Amino acid sequence: MSHNNHNPYIMGLDKNEANYSALSPLSFIQRSASVYPNHLAVVHQDTRRTWSQTYKRTVQLASALTKNGINKGDTVAFMAPNIPELFEAHFGVPMAGAVLNALNTRLDAEALAFILQHGEAKIVFVDREFSEVISRAVKMIQHKPVVIDIDDLYYEGGELIGTMDYEAFIAQGDENFNWSLPEDEWDAITLNYTSGTTGNPKGVVYHHRGAYLNAVSNLISWNMGSHPSYLWTLPMFHCNGWCFPWSLASCAGVNVCLRHVRADDIYNAIRDDNVNHFCGAPIVLNMLNNAPDELKEGINHEVKVMTAGAPPPASVIQGMEEMGFNVTHVYGLTETYGPSVVCAWHDEWDEKTIEEKSRLKSRQGVKVPMQEGLMVAHPETLEPVPQDGTTIGEIFMRGNLVMKGYLKNPTTTDEAFDGGWLHSGDLAVWHADGYIDIKDRSKDIIISGGENISSVEVEDVLYRHRSIMEAAVVAQQDEKWGEVPCAFVKVKEGEEITAEEVIAFCRDNMARFKAPKKIVFGDLPKTSTGKIQKFLLRDQANDK
Numbered sequence: 001m002s003h004n005n006h007n008p009y010i011m012g013l014d015k016n017e018a019n020y021s022a023l024s025p026l027s028f029i030q031r032s033a034s035v036y037p038n039h040l041a042v043v044h045q046d047t048r049r050t051w052s053q054t055y056k057r058t059v060q061l062a063s064a065l066t067k068n069g070i071n072k073g074d075t076v077a078f079m080a081p082n083i084p085e086l087f088e089a090h091f092g093v094p095m096a097g098a099v100l101n102a103l104n105t106r107l108d109a110e111a112l113a114f115i116l117q118h119g120e121a122k123i124v125f126v127d128r129e130f131s132e133v134i135s136r137a138v139k140m141i142q143h144k145p146v147v148i149d150i151d152d153l154y155y156e157g158g159e160l161i162g163t164m165d166y167e168a169f170i171a172q173g174d175e176n177f178n179w180s181l182p183e184d185e186w187d188a189i190t191l192n193y194t195s196g197t198t199g200n201p202k203g204v205v206y207h208h209r210g211a212y213l214n215a216v217s218n219l220i221s222w223n224m225g226s227h228p229s230y231l232w233t234l235p236m237f238h239c240n241g242w243c244f245p246w247s248l249a250s251c252a253g254v255n256v257c258l259r260h261v262r263a264d265d266i267y268n269a270i271r272d273d274n275v276n277h278f279c280g281a282p283i284v285l286n287m288l289n290n291a292p293d294e295l296k297e298g299i300n301h302e303v304k305v306m307t308a309g310a311p312p313p314a315s316v317i318q319g320m321e322e323m324g325f326n327v328t329h330v331y332g333l334t335e336t337y338g339p340s341v342v343c344a345w346h347d348e349w350d351e352k353t354i355e356e357k358s359r360l361k362s363r364q365g366v367k368v369p370m371q372e373g374l375m376v377a378h379p380e381t382l383e384p385v386p387q388d389g390t391t392i393g394e395i396f397m398r399g400n401l402v403m404k405g406y407l408k409n410p411t412t413t414d415e416a417f418d419g420g421w422l423h424s425g426d427l428a429v430w431h432a433d434g435y436i437d438i439k440d441r442s443k444d445i446i447i448s449g450g451e452n453i454s455s456v457e458v459e460d461v462l463y464r465h466r467s468i469m470e471a472a473v474v475a476q477q478d479e480k481w482g483e484v485p486c487a488f489v490k491v492k493e494g495e496e497i498t499a500e501e502v503i504a505f506c507r508d509n510m511a512r513f514k515a516p517k518k519i520v521f522g523d524l525p526k527t528s529t530g531k532i533q534k535f536l537l538r539d540q541a542n543d544k
């Protein structure tokens with residue numbers, strides 16, 4: 001038996017500056033700027049900047065932040081759509097040793113005040129579109145952050161409310177500022193508040209190491225190649241755009257910015273800027289599926305779409321693939337830097353029918369390359385469920401793509417990590433081939449007469465109806481059964497359908513006890529990240 005101090009692989013083989021440096025995505029942008037200085041990095045309407053220009057601006061931002069008293073570990077908030085300034089912040093803020101808090105642009109003043117206060121932001125940068133809501137939020141805060149405007153050339157409206165604008169701010173910075181990588185890759189890089197679909201927002205803290213690893217994991221999962229042209233449909237405030245700002249820096253891709261997620265703008269950008277990659281919640285895919293055909297004309301190149309955020313109905317995936325898009329389905333949480341599970345594709349599956357392919361793709365899948373552990377297990381004992389495709393358990397993850405924890409919230413952090421795994425709160429079955437398949441969030445599952453009904457499964461059937469645009473199914477209290485499914489349905493424009501017809505369609509396509517007992521027609525309330533707010537629908541179904 002050898003003791004450690006006699007182990008020849010330990011003695012004299014320490015970490016030093018020559019063989020070790022902290023993993024940080026900041027090194028990606030430095031490399032792209034030096035290897036591909038003249039390669040296009042950012043497109044925003046008529047503004048085009050190369051990697052060298054973008055890098056200089058990020059260094060100037062870091063320098064200006066430092067000159068303005070920002071120190072290591074300070075929070076810097078940004079309230080902006082997907083425009084170049086927010087992309088730059090993903091590098092400039094951590095280069096100053098600070099932590100970026102990209103704010104959800106759809107929140108109201110109260111929620112923003114809560115976040116700014118809880119995150120202790122020292123500076124908040126605000127785009128004119130959101131200056132009104134930020135000025136109301138700032139009024140509610142005791143220790144007020146400094147406000148800096150972002151004065152986007154291509155946006156009309158909104159007041160300037162800050163002490164100066166972004167361009168003047170970064171002009172104070174030195175483009176040769178000597179920034180350095182973090183001493184410790186475990187240092188915080190960003191702070192992301194969960195969207196509060198199921199409760200109060202929690203401040204999820206990411207570290208440099210995780211951001212670095214997930215950025216690379218994305219490239220591998222999606223086979224992005226070099227210099228992809230990426231359209232910013234997914235908000236950068238959502239899990240830092242699933243880490244794609246850093247992925248794009250690592251492969252010197254092109255960031256095509258987009259202020260508003262609209263079908264016409266998306267199709268135009270795909271055509272005119274030769275976009276070949278974009279991400280979006282299933283609701284965005286559904287919008288593109290249902291857009292007028294003339295918008296889609298003239299697009300002849302391959303476009304890859306990554307989707308997550310909510311379960312994508314098989315019919316939505318099928319619609320996209322029929323239009324020629326190549327869909328990759330991923331799954332994750334704010335707590336896992338975005339994508340942590342991917343429906344990895346097997347070439348043999350290419351031979352299957354489009355229906356079968358879409359069904360396979362609607363499963364969430366297996367761990368991404370840089371995640372260590374994934375299991376479906378009993379929520380309390382953490383005993384893995386059999387891989388039989390029917391036993392429901394909770395999804396657990398562990399590894400380098402799991403957050404540091406929740407800011408100033410040790411109790412909730414401990415609960416989330418109880419037993420050495422991250423508890424996702426999502427319920428799934430595990431198939432024999434190791435792929436997981438989400439059935440519900442634990443709070444959304446419907447228990448009717450002692451049987452579980454997956455709201456996701458019922459929604460999947462509803463989305464197959466040609467007149468239905470969107471659907472959500474929730475539990476309605478019932479004297480006899482305990483709970484019964486109640487469906488909220490938005491009908492496609494120009495179509496008509498009755499509640500009886502919807503129920504009959506469900507009964508024909510699923511076990512009868514799973515069919516909704518009540519149908520409510522109308523618009524569905526959504527969160528800023530495209531999730532249907534089921535808690536509101538549940539209240540409505542139960543007349544609360």
Ligand SMILES: Nc1ncnc2c1ncn2[C@@H]1O[C@H](COP(=O)(O)OP(=O)(O)OP(=O)(O)O)[C@@H](O)[C@H]1O
Nearest residue numbers: 194195196197198308309310311330331332333334
């Ligand atoms: N591919 C997917 N299929 C099914 N559900 C998904 C998928 N991707 C994400 N989700 C759902 O989104 C959740 C993660 O969402 P996110 O971290 O944005 O927080 P939130 O749910 O909006 O807010 P909160 O955690 O405050 O309730 C997952 O737990 C899961 O329920």
